[in-house]
Each structure stands twice: as structure tokens, then as C-alpha cells.
Amino acid sequence: MLNGIRILDVGGWGVGPVACCLMGCLGADVIRFEPPKFDGLYYVGTQQGGVGTAYLTGHFNERNIIIDLKKDEDRQLGLKIAETADVVVENHPAGAMEKLGFDYETVKKVNPHIIYCASSGYGTTGPMAHSPSNDPLMQLASGFAGTTGASGSMGEMFRFVAAVDYTTSLNIVQAVLLALMARERTGEGQKIEMSQFEATLSMQSTRIAEYFATGKNPVPMGSANPSIVPSQAFKTYDNKYINVSVHREEYWPRLCKAINMAELENDPRFATNADRVTNRDALIPILEEKIASEPARWWIILFRRSGVPCGTYNTVDDIYNDPHIRANKMIVKLNTAWGPTLYTDFPLKFSNPPVPIKVTPTVKPDKNRREILAEISKPEKKAKGKG
Amino acid sequence: MVPLKDIKVLELADEIAGPHCGMQLSDGGADVIKVEPLTGDLSRHRGVKINGESALFLSLNRGKRSIALSQAEPGGREIVLRLAKDADVILENYGPGRADELGFGYSDIAKSNPRVVYCSISPFGEKGPYRDYPASELEIQGMAGYQWFLGEAGEPPVRLGPDLAGVDTGIWSFIGIMAALLSRNKSGVGQKIESSMFMNMLAMIVYIITAHYNPDQPGGFHFTGPFDHAETGYRTKDRAILFGMPLVPGKTEPAWESFCKQVGLAELLEDPYFKEKGMRMVGIGRDAQEFKPVIEPAMENWTSDEIRKIVEGLGGYFAMFKTYQDVFNEPQVKEVRMIEEIDHPVAKKIKVMGIPWKLKATPAQIKGPPPLLGQHTAEILREIGYSREEITAFRKSKIINEEID
Numbered sequence: 078m079l080n081g082i083r084i085l086d087v088g089g090w091g092v093g094p095v096a097c098c099l100m101g102c103l104g105a106d107v108i109r110f111e112p113p114k115f116d117g118l119y120y121v122g123t124q125q126g127g128v129g130t131a132y133l134t135g136h137f138n139e140r141n142i143i144i145d146l147k148k149d150e151d152r153q154l155g156l157k158i159a160e161t162a163d164v165v166v167e168n169h170p171a172g173a174m175e176k177l178g179f180d181y182e183t184v185k186k187v188n189p190h191i192i193y194c195a196s197s198g199y200g201t202t203g204p205m206a207h208s209p210s211n212d213p214l215m216q217l218a219s220g221f222a223g224t225t226g227a228s229g230s231m232g233e234m235f236r237f238v239a240a241v242d243y244t245t246s247l248n249i250v251q252a253v254l255l256a257l258m259a260r261e262r263t264g265e266g267q268k269i270e271m272s273q274f275e276a277t278l279s280m281q282s283t284r285i286a287e288y289f290a291t292g293k294n295p296v297p298m299g300s301a302n303p304s305i306v307p308s309q310a311f312k313t314y315d316n317k318y319i320n321v322s323v324h325r326e327e328y329w330p331r332l333c334k335a336i337n338m339a340e341l342e343n344d345p346r347f348a349t350n351a352d353r354v355t356n357r358d359a360l361i362p363i364l365e366e367k368i369a370s371e372p373a374r375w376w377i378i379l380f381r382r383s384g385v386p387c388g389t390y391n392t393v394d395d396i397y398n399d400p401h402i403r404a405n406k407m408i409v410k411l412n413t414a415w416g417p418t419l420y421t422d423f424p425l426k427f428s429n430p431p432v433p434i435k436v437t438p439t440v441k442p443d444k445n446r447r448e449i450l451a452e453i454s455k456p457e458k459k460a461k462g463k464g
Numbered sequence: 465m466v467p468l469k470d471i472k473v474l475e476l477a478d479e480i481a482g483p484h485c486g487m488q489l490s491d492g493g494a495d496v497i498k499v500e501p502l503t504g505d506l507s508r509h510r511g512v513k514i515n516g517e518s519a520l521f522l523s524l525n526r527g528k529r530s531i532a533l534s535q536a537e538p539g540g541r542e543i544v545l546r547l548a549k550d551a552d553v554i555l556e557n558y559g560p561g562r563a564d565e566l567g568f569g570y571s572d573i574a575k576s577n578p579r580v581v582y583c584s585i586s587p588f589g590e591k592g593p594y595r596d597y598p599a600s601e602l603e604i605q606g607m608a609g610y611q612w613f614l615g616e617a618g619e620p621p622v623r624l625g626p627d628l629a630g631v632d633t634g635i636w637s638f639i640g641i642m643a644a645l646l647s648r649n650k651s652g653v654g655q656k657i658e659s660s661m662f663m664n665m666l667a668m669i670v671y672i673i674t675a676h677y678n679p680d681q682p683g684g685f686h687f688t689g690p691f692d693h694a695e696t697g698y699r700t701k702d703r704a705i706l707f708g709m710p711l712v713p714g715k716t717e718p719a720w721e722s723f724c725k726q727v728g729l730a731e732l733l734e735d736p737y738f739k740e741k742g743m744r745m746v747g748i749g750r751d752a753q754e755f756k757p758v759i760e761p762a763m764e765n766w767t768s769d770e771i772r773k774i775v776e777g778l779g780g781y782f783a784m785f786k787t788y789q790d791v792f793n794e795p796q797v798k799e800v801r802m803i804e805e806i807d808h809p810v811a812k813k814i815k816v817m818g819i820p821w822k823l824k825a826t827p828a829q830i831k832g833p834p835p836l837l838g839q840h841t842a843e844i845l846r847e848i849g850y851s852r853e854e855i856t857a858f859r860k861s862k863i864i865n866e867e868i869d
Binding site: 078079099103122123124125126127130131133134135199200202203204205206209213214217218219220221222223224225226227230231232233234235236237238239240243244247248250251252254255256257258259261262263265266267268269270271272274275276278279280281282283284285286287288289290291294295297298299300301302303304305308309310312318320322324325328350351381384385386387388389390391392393395396397399400401402404405407408416417418419420421422423424425426427428429430431 | 465467468469479480484488492506509510511512513514519520522523524570588589590591592593594597598599600601602603604606607608609610611612613614615616619620621622623624625626627628630631632635636637638639640642643644645646647649650651653655656657658659660662663664666667668669670671672673674675676677678679680681692694695696697699703704706748781783784785786787788789790791792794795796797799800802814815816817818819820821822823824825826828
């Protein structure tokens with residue numbers, strides 16, 4: 078897929094590095110420029126064997142060399158490596174790379190065909206260009222947290238998972254792949270500018286559409302959905318929660334039959350999704366009472382048998398043991414320098430990848446210095462761009 | 465020059481994930497043909513409307529052309545096959561095996577079009593015991609463990625408000641398609657990609673999978689889950705907020721003292737436990753939760769902006785739970801061109817999200833408004849060689865709709 082493409086990860090924390098890891102899964106040769114005291118991810122959060130587990134998951138599929146871009150000799154070495162690269166990815170605050178002398182214009186001088194992706198917090202100009210940005214702050218600043226939460230709350234932050242960071246990483250991958258495609262057609266590299274703010278807004282387009290249409294803010298609704306009824310959690314007899322969604326009309330008669338309430342199916346108040354949204358307050362208590370009458374396990378068996386969308390609320394232990402995840406070998410155990418640990422595999426399945434898509438474990442900082450130096454000192458350089 | 469010039473995409477997908485992917489391919493420059501049933505994409509009928517047009521549909525389908533046809537009829541299926549013959553990309557979400565039953569699964573198409581990149585989107589993928597289970601955004605979030613990190617222990621589950629599984633599955637699919645197109649440039653052949661909402665969402669919690677496997681310590685503020693409280697910030701008069709003092713040696717303590725005095729919490733500085741722990745709070749996590757009953761009542765005497773001024777004056781950081789109205793009043797949204805206006809024939813002037821990636825030399829561009837149902841049926845049929853008579857015959861036999869005026 079991306080075999081033969083060399084990507085320099087000169088980013089920090091999660092956003093830029095994770096994007097590079099994913100392109101590493103797709104076959105790119107990713108070289109990580111590690112700062113001399115290691116990246117912040119090395120130290121925060123839950124540790125394993127003395128390294129942050131976030132570092133393990135933010136730096137797999139990479140080769141690693143310590144480069145201190147603040148020192149001129151290291152910067153020169155960095156530029157030398159950049160001569161052999163196709164892509165540079167960075168996600169430092171606006172202006173930081175210019176200060177270090179490793180910005181697009183500088184790299185372009187040594188490698189005119191470079192694709193340089195700069196992902197900032199809020200863009201490089203404007204009143205918020207220098208506002209601090211990270212996953213929790215962006216959840217709040219973008220409205221992401223404001224649409225999430227129990228009914229009546231003023232919003233709720235999604236804890237620990239960093240889905241906003243990850244989504245920004247995915248946006249970086251999209252942009253770099255587009256630029257690689259463009260380079261195959263024009264022979265030219267280019268600069269890409271993007272930001273966590275833009276990625277996070279773009280990701281919320283379906284909810285923002287409600288606001289644009291009505292001028293009203295979507296409010297937190299617990300587990301429920303403003304435009305699909307039912308689609309929410311229900312408490313079961315054994316005090317657990319399951320969820321049930323009727324997001325296509327064909328599921329409604331199936332649900333009514335499964336819960337043995339054919340009268341609901343024929344009730345004009347609930348005939349279509351639009352009717353059910355209008356009469357939500359009449360319908361939901363009926364379903365709540367019914368579903369509270371049997372345990373979770375029974376409903377899951379029955380609804381799956383009946384073709385009704387339903388689900389359980391899984392913990393990490395549930396996920397480790399999930400038969401579907403096991404059948405797909407979606408969690409892989411790999412040996413790292415800090416001991417064995419679990420990674421998730423690349424989620425997309427390709428029928429014909431030129432090399433198997435795989436996750437290779439994180440290596441220690443500077444592990445690959447010698448081989449990288451040897452590679453760039455070879456006289457022949459990789460041909461860039463077209464031809 | 466747009467990056468995906470001359471790439472032809474056939475979108476046989478409804479709801480969120482597939483259309484989001486198709487829309488982004490269109491922004492990238494591809495010619496996206498949306499094949500809809502005669503009743504239209506499901507999302508045309510869902511949620512709030514603008515002059516009768518669904519806001520959800522409008523947000524996911526700009527820059528595409530729409531052909532509406534009945535796939536129940538052999539004639540309709542023949543049209544799809546003819547469209548597929550020279551498609552570069554086919555995107556479908558019919559469910560595992562369903563496209564094969566209709567005669568346009570990957571193996572059917574690839575026989576005459578080996579260059580095709582064929583992306584199948586499904587809830588759980590095409591292998592494993594959940595393969596045929598239907599599921600929506602809500603089910604996927606729950607099964608991928610996301611609710612473990614939302615809500616209060618013992619209280620009803622809370623979902624993420626945004627459609628993360630749907631939209632991000634669209635983004636993942638886009639990545640798969642682009643990787644396969646780049647690969648095709650070298651190999652000359654396409655391939656099939658399976659993109660499942662469950663696997664994609666699972667990959668995005670890799671950090672949780674790793675952190676809980678063999679950690680050095682029980683804590684590290686990430687090692688939690690259902691034992692935590694909801695991170696709802698502190699309520700003020702208007703919005704919920706979070707804040708923290710500057711975590712710079714020598715600055716934290718005086719800042720905290722000044723803050724407490726200014727907001728009416730001075731008496732709490734007498735308590736060494738509160739003072740020591742309070743000044744190091746970062747607005748989230750167990751410490752912030754522990755002090756919530758103490759701090760929140762004081763905050764409720766102030767507006768979020770008053771607290772912001774106090775905290776920022778002390779060099780600390782502040783954030784509030786913004787509504788979309790707050791977000792779209794920020795000049796920064798215009799600065800980064802994240803609101804675009806398009807003219808739609810029925811909904812008139814509509815606002816849509818801009819394009820998040822700014823490629824300086826070959827910019828992505830919004831190609832046009834979202835299509836009306838079947839707006840381009842005749843045009844597309846003519847392009848693939850159907851005569852006027854054949855098109856009229858399709859109308860008569862209800863394979864396609866009557867012409868739109």
C-alpha cells in the first residue's frame with residue numbers, strides 16, 4: 078500500500094504520532110524523531126515497565142532516532158534524513174516548527190517534493206491560533222462535550238479515551254494520502270495545514286446540521302437519540318442495561334413481535350419513526366416496563382434471534398473475552414522492550430495487500446539510530462515524485 | 465487540479481458512514497454517483513427538515529449526483545452493473561453477503577472491472593459470530609466499551625452525542641480506499657476492503673486495551689472506568705466549566721490563594737488538606753471530583769466568563785462546555801473556513817461544515833449542493849449509453865421515478 082513511502086514523525090503527544098503509526102500499518106517506513114528527554118506520552122497516564130502505555134500505543138510501527146531539533150547539528154542531521162523522506166508530519170503549536178528551523182519552507186529547500194503536514198490546535202492565524210489544545214480541552218471547545226451527557230446536564234467529557242485526538246490523527250492520514258495521490262499526478266509535493274479544531278468540527282457534522290437547521294443547540298439526552306425512537310438504553314430485570322435501536326423501519330415490527338406486543342405495531346402513534354419521535358413520551362415507558370421484566374441475557378438472545386439491533390455495555394474485560402473480537406484476532410499480544418502487551422490490530426481488512434497489514438511493537442527511543450544513519454549515508458538517494 | 469480528478473465513485477450506501485466517506489471523496493475531487501432506492505437514502509426521512517429537506521441528509525451528501533432506481537427489478541440491477549463497469553471505487557453498506565445476493569458483490573464486479581476498489585461497510589465485519597447482527601451507532605459505542613468512560617456508576621448509560629462510530633467509520637473507509645487506490649497505481653489491480661464500525665471503534669480505544677493489560681500501578685488517572693463520576697465540570701450561572709491553576713513551581717500556591725479569595729472560598733484555605741490538594745487539581749479526575757461539592761456551590765454565584773477572567777488573570781487555564789451556538793460565535797470558525805454556504809434548489813441557502821484538510825497546492829473543494837432524489841437519473845443513464853427510449857421504458861416499468869420538474 079504505502080510501501081516505499083518514508084514518513085518522518087516529528088510530532089508530539091498523540092495526534093501526529095498516531096497518524097504515522099497508522100500509515101506504518103499500511104506499509105510506510107516511519108522514522109520517529111524522538112526528543113532527547115522523550116515525548117510527553119512516555120511519562121503520563123498508566124505505566125507499564127516504566128513507560129507510559131500511551132507511548133506504547135502512540136509509537137508502534139516506527140523506527141526511532143533521538144534528534145534534538147534545538148541543536149543545530151541534530152537539525153542538520155534531521156534535514157539530511159528529510160532529504161530521503163516523502164512525508165513529514167508534525168502537530169506542534171502554530172509557529173513552533175518555524176522557530177526550530179524545521180518548517181515546510183526549510184525542509185522544501187533540501188527536498189522540493191516533500192509533503193509536509195502541519196496539524197495545529199486551532200489553525201495558524203486568528204484569535205485562537207495560540208490557544209492550548211488537547212483532547213479534553215477540544216472536547217469542550219468544539220461542542221463535542223456539550224452534546225454529550227445525562228439529560229439536563231450542561232455536557233459531559235468523554236474520559237481517558239482521546240477520541241478527538243484519534244479523529245484528528247485519522248484526518249491527518251486522509252490528508253497525507255490525498256497529497257500522495259496528487260503527487261503521483263503532478264509530481265509535486267505540498268504543504269497541508271489542518272487542525273484539531275477543524276477535524277473535531279468536521280466529525281460532528283451530523284449534529285451540527287441540527288443546529289444549523291433550527292438555530293437550537295442539541296442538548297445532552299443520556300443514551301437517547303433526537304431523531305430515532307427507540308434508540309436508547311433500557312434497564313433489565315437484573316439491574317443491567319442493554320440498548321435497542323430501531324434505526325430502520327423493518328426493525329419495528331420485529332421488535333414488537335419479539336416483546337410479544339403486536340398491539341404496538343398496529344398503533345398509529347408508533348407507525349413510523351417520525352411518529353415514534355413525536356410520541357416518544359408515550360412509547361418509551363411502555364418499552365421500559367416490558368424490558369424491565371426479564372434479564373439482560375434473555376433480551377440479547379431474543380433480540381439477536383429476531384434481528385433487532387441490540388447491544389450490551391461492555392467493559393475492557395468483556396472486550397478481551399469477546400468471541401467476535403477473538404474470531405477476528407482483533408487484539409494482538411506483542412513483545413515490546415517493556416514486556417508483552419496488547420495492541421488492537423489494524424481494523425480495515427484488505428483482500429490484496431502487497432504486504433500483510435500488521436502492527437509491530439513500539440521500540441525503545443533511539444533504537445534504530447545506527448541503521449538510519451547508515452541508510453542516509455549511502456550515495457544513491459530515493460527518486461522523488463513522478464518518474 | 466484536485467487530488468481525485470477523474471476518479472469515479474459509486475455510492476451504494478445510506479445513513480452516515482458510507483455517505484460521509486462518499487462526501488469526502490467528492491470534496492477530494494471524485495465524481496460520486498449516489499445510487500438510491502426509489503424512496504431515497506434513509507437519512508432523507510430522518511430528523512429535522514429545512515423546507516422539507518432533511519438536515520442530516522444535507523450534511524452528508526454534498527457534491528454528489530443522485531440516481532434513484534429499483535434494485536428489486538432486474539432492469540435496475542442491470543443499470544447498477546453497467547455503472548460499476550468503469551467505476552474506480554464502489555462503496556456499499558448493504559450488509560455482509562447482501563450485495564453478492566443482488567449480483568454486485570466484489571467478485572461479480574471484479575470479473576469485468578479488476579481495477580475496482582470495493583469497500584464494504586458493515587456494523588461488525590464479514591467474519592465472526594456477530595457478522596449478521598444489525599446495529600446502529602448506539603450499539604457499537606456500547607459494545608466497543610465507550611460507555612465505560614461516560615456517565616455515573618449505577619446511573620443509566622450515556623452515549624457520545626456526536627455520531628463518532630458512523631462518521632469515523634466513514635473516515636476509516638476513506639483511508640482504506642485511498643490506500644487501495646495508491647496501491648492500484650503501482651499494481652494495476654483493485655481490491656476489496658472491509659470496514660466495520662465495531663473494529664474501527666475498537667482500534668480507537670487501543671490505549672485502553674493496552675493500559676489495562678499489565679500496568680505497573682492501579683492508579684495513573686487513566687486506570688478507572690465505571691467507578692468514576694461523570695466529568696461534567698462545575699456548574700456556573702450559565703455554562704459548566706473546568707479550570708486549573710498554573711502548574712509552575714512557585715506560582716501554583718499564590719494563584720490558588722488568590723482564586724479562593726476572589727470567588728468566595730477563602731475560608732477553605734484554612735484547611736491544609738483542601739489547600740494542598742485543591743491547588744493541584746487539573747479540573748478533571750478524582751481530585752476534581754472529590755472537591756466538586758465544595759467548589760461547585762461557589763461557582764454557581766458566577767458566570768463562566770467571570771471565572772474565566774479570574775483564572776486567566778492568574779495564569780491558570782480555563783475551559784467551558786460550549787454549545788454549538790458558543791462555538792459558531794467564535795471568529796476562529798470563519799478563520800479556518802469551517803462553515804461553507806451552498807445554494808440548494810429546495811432548502812435554499814444552507815450551511816455545511818467546511819473541509820478539515822487544507823492542501824495548499826491541490827485544495828479539496830465542495831463541488832456542489834446535495835442532490836435531490838434522482839436528480840441526475842436521466843443524465844447518468846445517458847452517460848452510460850441508455851437511449852431516450854430505454855429511459856422512457858424504465859420510467860414506465862417503475863424502475864426509475866418520473867422526471868423531476
